[in-house]
Amino acid sequence: MKIVIIDYGAGNIQSIKFAIKRLGYEAVLSSNEDEIRQADKVIFPGVGEAGSAMKMLRSTGLDKVIPTLKQPVLGICLGMQLMCDHSEEGDTQGLGIFNAEVKRFDNSVKVPQIGWNQITNLETHLFDNVQNEEYVYLVHSYYVSECIDEIARTEYGVNYSTALQRDNFYGVQFHPEKSSKTGEQILKNFLKLDLRN
Amino acid sequence: MKGVNFVDLRDAGDPVELAAAYAEKGADELVFLDISATEEKRKTLAKLVLDVAEQLNIPFTVGGGISSVEDVDILLKNGADKVSINSSAVKNPDLINQLSDKFGSQCVVVAIDAKNIDGKWTVHLVGGKVPTELDLFEWAKEVEERGAGEILFTSMDHDGTKNGFANEALARLSSELNIPIIASGGAGNIEHFTDTFKKGKADAALAASVFHFKEIEISELKDQLRIAGIPVRIT
Numbered sequence: 001m002k003i004v005i006i007d008y009g010a011g012n013i014q015s016i017k018f019a020i021k022r023l024g025y026e027a028v029l030s031s032n033e034d035e036i037r038q039a040d041k042v043i044f045p046g047v048g049e050a051g052s053a054m055k056m057l058r059s060t061g062l063d064k065v066i067p068t069l070k071q072p073v074l075g076i077c078l079g080m081q082l083m084c085d086h087s088e089e090g091d092t093q094g095l096g097i098f099n100a101e102v103k104r105f106d107n108s109v110k111v112p113q114i115g116w117n118q119i120t121n122l123e124t125h126l127f128d129n130v131q132n133e134e135y136v137y138l139v140h141s142y143y144v145s146e147c148i149d150e151i152a153r154t155e156y157g158v159n160y161s162t163a164l165q166r167d168n169f170y171g172v173q174f175h176p177e178k179s180s181k182t183g184e185q186i187l188k189n190f191l192k193l194d195l196r197n
Numbered sequence: 198m199k200g201v202n203f204v205d206l207r208d209a210g211d212p213v214e215l216a217a218a219y220a221e222k223g224a225d226e227l228v229f230l231d232i233s234a235t236e237e238k239r240k241t242l243a244k245l246v247l248d249v250a251e252q253l254n255i256p257f258t259v260g261g262g263i264s265s266v267e268d269v270d271i272l273l274k275n276g277a278d279k280v281s282i283n284s285s286a287v288k289n290p291d292l293i294n295q296l297s298d299k300f301g302s303q304c305v306v307v308a309i310d311a312k313n314i315d316g317k318w319t320v321h322l323v324g325g326k327v328p329t330e331l332d333l334f335e336w337a338k339e340v341e342e343r344g345a346g347e348i349l350f351t352s353m354d355h356d357g358t359k360n361g362f363a364n365e366a367l368a369r370l371s372s373e374l375n376i377p378i379i380a381s382g383g384a385g386n387i388e389h390f391t392d393t394f395k396k397g398k399a400d401a402a403l404a405a406s407v408f409h410f411k412e413i414e415i416s417e418l419k420d421q422l423r424i425a426g427i428p429v430r431i432t
Binding site: 014015018019021022047048049107110111112114115116135137139140141175177178179180181183184 | 200220225226247250251252254255256274275276278300301302303304346347375376377400401430432
């Protein structure tokens with residue numbers, strides 16, 4: 001299986017690479033369109049600020065590539081947020097894959113949310129063998145407002161969509177690569193996804 | 198969710214193996230504090246960070262001797278999730294802004310060591326040896342405004358005593374600030390953890406020796422916390 005982690009200069013991708021290696025697979029980093037298109041699975045990571053991350057995607061043309069991919073794609077953290085319509089962070093236009101708005105937590109909770117929290121209302125094979133209310137690790141100041149593409153929910157001051165799916169596109173707000181055994185199961189599920197089923 | 202963190206893998210055998218073992222036992226996060234700051238040691242640290250990142254499936258923070266954006270860049274690239282800065286933040290507060298702007302506040306932990314001197318919580322440097330003019334609460338506020346994502350507060354009065362955490366100061370920090378506060382120094386028994394979450398309003402509690410010498414088992418601690426009504430991750 002060929003796994004490509006999209007490399008566009010945003011954030012620390014070492015941990016994702018290692019997490020995949022612990023599952024017995026090898027992932028390559030790439031910003032090359034052909035290599036990304038030929039992959040069986042694509043991971044779209046991201047840590048940092050939405051506006052500058054989008055700028056990097058545009059300058060490399062990846063903003064046009066990602067929405068047209070046909071294989072399973074998993075956006076992680078900021079990666080997932082960039083796959084939405086729009087983010088309040090820097091008033092940024094996203095890739096528009098998910099019909100969703102990214103908003104900032106208000107100050108009734110500590111911002112950023114850093115730490116473990118629960119996932120509920122789990123849907124799709126991404127969460128096979130994951131129990132309702134299991135804990136995952138999250139680090140973020142912005143969240144995806146509840147939307148129709150939601151496949152998992154987290155509560156932090158508000159209920160928000162902590163995982164999304166539309167067609168072959170998946171997104172998780174949490175870091176599966178840092179979420180202990182629960183995260184490993186979710187990554188494993190993603191790598192096992194077969195769109196023909 | 199309240200976190201149980203484990204700190205200090207300095208002289209504890211194979212740090213990579215130990216880290217994996219603590220993750221397996223249910224620690225929520227690990228903190229590595231390597232106090233050495235020489236060029237040679239820093240290279241060793243980067244390699245250690247890479248080895249840990251390869252094995253560990255929970256987040257970890259690295260601290261000690263970090264004084265520049267370049268230092269942090271190396272550690273993050275090798276797989277650290279967060280860095281902890283202490284003396285270098287006091288000497289050069291602008292470093293907090295620089296790190297937060299470049300890497301995001303979520304990976305910038307500012308560690309503060311303080312002692313209560315005649316009713317005034319005073320910030321200390323060099324592992325609590327050197328007093329500064331800074332007031333804990335004023336400094337913590339400034340640290341937050343400059344973009345720190347978390348504060349790791351160690352009370353030098355409580356550290357090593359095993360008599361419990363500095364809950365009064367912690368509760369005040371927690372009420373005055375809007376970023377997570379990690380309590381450190383004083384853990385001796387399970388009740389101390391319960392108290393620091395309930396009375397100290399801490400977001401996470403950090404300890405080393407009670408876990409290292411198996412005086413407290415993490416699984417037992419978390420069971421007890423859950424029974425006390427504190428939300429924790431049970432593995």
